[in-house]
Amino acid sequence: MRVFVDGKEIELDEKSSLGEALKAAGAKPAQGAIIGVVKGRGEQSLQTNSYWLNTTKGKLRIELLENDLQKIWHESINDIVSSEVRWASTSGVAFGPFSSSISFGREAHEYNRWEIVIGAAGFEAEKTQLIFVRRRHSAAYGVPAEGGLLAHVVGGKNTLDRLEIGDKILAIEPIVEWQDLTEKLATQDMTLPLEDGMEVFTEVQVELMEDAPYGAEFFLALTRGGTLKVDSVSSSYISSDQLLAEPIIFEHREPRLEGAVTVRTSGRGLGRIFIYKADRTSNPGHSVVGHVNAGMDMVKLAGPGQLVTVRVKPERIMLMGSKLSDALLLLKERGIEVEVDGQGGEDAVVVKQDPRATMEILKAKKVKLLTMPANRLVAIELYHDLAPKTLDYFRHVTGLKERPVGPLPVYFVYENTILFKPEIDAVSYKELLPENKPTGPIPAGSIGISNQVSKKIGLVGVRLVADKRYGPSGEKFEATNIIGRVLEPEKLKDVKEGETIYVLEVR
Structure with missing residues (x-):
């Protein structure tokens, strides 16, 4: 029989x-990741009450309400096209005029942001207009007794605030959605019997954008293990919260079409990664960082809590934690010029790279590496559960959320205790309950952080010997949170105040 794998x-x-x-196909999905299986495809069109309004300032998506005013909309739609902004204020913006069969009154009604009202200007049906509400207010717009509410703005909302006198509606496009009738499933059962013609998908292929180097690096950090964990699913996207709340700058704006990969750069959900299953307009809080080139079926199959294998182009250039000799070999293979600052020789390891973003390195074709002796790169194990x-x-204050290696400046050394003060001061916005x-008794090599019970909240400590009374950060037990252990405690025996060591998380 014949089947298709990727x-x-x-x-x-x-x-x-x-x-x-x-x-047989040589496919190797990541451990724990789902595999998509599709048997038969089909779809049917569904008429909707959604429309795109193309204006001189951008696109608005509206959703008509199920009421009698729909009749006026359908009768007047050709006249609404090419209508201009008649007036604009902080409360709303009106397009018109056009003639309609509207019945109107003179009473005032209350309206909320994003509502679309149909009313008669000057209480004349020949001067009907559409009012897009920008903020909550009350007004008499010459509307029917029920209030004249025709629709809601559901997409392109930022366009509404930019409309002004002189702008026009250039076109109106009905939105037709498709109901997917495909038989498909997500599985990890390798014994699942296949049938002729079945399609199997093992990975999602993503190509990142040069115009969004930092967002691209953010996505590469999220998928550095070769997988993307799905935390949330909607009809239009899947999203991952593994870097939630991590700051990232906005770089590139474009419509979020099917397959678009975006990162939330502001507001609620900062740091959340999205992959879109359906078209949506651009959004000032979503920076587009890449696009899915293959494997959209996997995106549409994935559910909350599942892992999806992801192959990203270009491959990440992350040299931190590598032996210098290995880093130099990799850079030579990729034709990248390198400058080394620091320790050389077989004992050297890379602890920083500049630029840090893969896209910037590829564009410049050169990178600067900071190296240190291997005895200043300390392997640690962290207790996530x-x-x-x-x-x-x-992980936030050391950068380990996005990179394999992070700095820890030595703050104070006494007896068998070493205290570190992170470079990033995050105690004001990160809880340490x-x-x-x-x-x-605390085992030797334990890593602790002073919690909010302590006056020195946020300090990181390591104790090189076991202790029955105090935690690694020198605090009593109730003020200490144990987060992991040092795998190479001997490397810390001769550290001095003021120097910086680097930690490598072993996963």
């Missing part, structure tokens, strides 16, 4: 399993 045609024996198909909120703070407090 678009590649494969000949198999009858009743072959999913695992056999993947082996035991102290997730404290680790959110720790008591979490995973010690209940017995």
Whole structure:
């Protein structure tokens, strides 16, 4: 029989399993990731009450309400096209005039932002207009007794605030949606029997944009393990919260078409990554960083909590944590000029790179590396399940959320205790409630952070010997959150105040 794996045609024996198909195709989905299986495709058109209004300032998407005013809309739609802004204020903006069969009154009504009202200017049906409400207010617009509410603005909302006198409606396009009738499933069952003609998808392929180097790097950081964890699903997108609340700048704006990859750069949901399953307008809070080139079926199959294998182009250039010799070899293979600042030789490791963004390195064709002796790069293990909120703070202040290596400046050294003061001061906006407090002797090499019970909240500490009374940051147990352990404590025995060590998280 014939099946397709990631678009590649494969000949198999009858009743072959999913695992056999993947082996024959050489496909290797990430461990724990779902595999999409599609059997038969189909769709049917669905008429909607949604329309795109193309204006001289951009597009507005509106959704008509189910009421009698729809009749006036359909009768007048040809006249509404080419209508101009008659007036604009902080309360609203009106397009018109056009003649209609509207029945109107003189009473005032209350309106809310994003509502669209149909009314008779000067209480004359020949001067009917559409009023787009910008803020909540009361007014007498010559509307029917029920209030004249025709529709809501549901897309392109930023366009509404930019409309002014002189702007026009250039075109009105009805939106036709399609109901997907495809038989499909997401599975990890390698024994699943396949049938002739089935399609199998193992990965999503994403190509990143040169115009969004920092957003692209953000996405590369999110998918550095070769997967994307789906945290939320809607009819129009899937999203991942693994870098939620991490700051990222806005770089590129364009319509969020199917397959667009965006990052939320402001407001609620900062740092959230989206992949779109349906077209949406551009948004000033969403920076587009890439597009899906293949595997949209996987995007549409994925559910909350599932992992999706992701292959990103270009591959990330992340040299931090690598031996200098390995980094130089990789850069030579990719034709990138390199400047090394710091320790050389076989013992050197890379702890910083400039530029840090892959797209910037590829564009400049050169990179500067900061190196240190390997004994200043310390491997650590973190207890995510035991102290997730404290680790959110720790990974944020060290940069470990986005990079494999992070700095820890040495603040104070006494006896067998080393205190570190992170470069980023985040105690004002990252909670450090008591979490995973010690209940017995602290093992040597434990890493602790002073919680909000302590006056020195946010300090990171490591104790090189076991202790029955105090935590790694020198605090009593109730003021200490244990987040992990140092795997190479011998590297910390000779550190001095004022120097910076680098930590490498072993996952």
